[in-house]
Amino acid sequence: MASTTLFRLATRSSSAASLFKAAPYTARARLPAAVPAPAARLSAFSTTPMRYSGAHEEETFEQFSARYEKEFDSVQDVFELQRNLNNAFAYDLVPSVAVMTAALKAARRVNDFPTAVRVFEGIRSKVENKSQYEVYLEELKDLREELGVVLQEELYPEESK
Template sequence: MSSFALARVARTRALPVARRAFFTTSLRRTSGPEHEETFEEFSARYEKEFDQVQDVFELQRNLNNAFAYDLVPSPSVITAALRAARRVNDYPTAVRVFEAIKAKVENKTQYEQYVEELKPVREELGVNLAETLYPEGVPRP
């Protein structure tokens, strides 16, 4: 065997791996007991998030996050979301916000209350409801 071949074989030999623990015994430092976010804090946080939206991706990500909770966002959060949709020129998402509300509320009366309370904002921004765009019996695209 040539010296070149021996060097090559020596290089490919596996080196021993240092043993590592699969867990840590150190304590995780936290800021104290878990803080439950109140509905008012939730609303203020998402209003701020929607006020800072600069593109469609951020808008849709924030909407997904806001509607992922086991609650219906407040009308002030929905207003901020609709204004953000208008700012980034995303009309379809603005219409779908109302569809998300309809799916999230417990009954039709609650949905109608949201629609009524948000009517001035809808008219100001020119956002129609899906029910207006696609009356019953008309197939959706």
């Protein structure tokens, strides 16, 4: 409704003028306390339980590896796979071969070839030197051949130099 129409309506009718009267003042103490609505469970979109930032406990590398192996084993879709990979690579360490094996198997399970190739790109960017990357390639060679995962260096040899 346009503001001029609202003004005309208010001036013509005396009962319409009551629309603009302020509600009677009520003290805040007499109003019922607002009950916060329960937060929507974000875990409804994932099988991974929510982690709250309560006490920041130190996690050992073995605990980290076991946690991410379990998370990759329970991956149901591409979103979960990529989110878990992003979280695993966000730490200041290189995930273990067992974690990368679980990630590659999860990529195959959800039929996501590009993410499987990106796993090796993530490893290459996280390791300190080329010899460490070669160790990962050697350890994952059989699985890589079994799943048919091609490295970026093999796909684009001129770009990876």
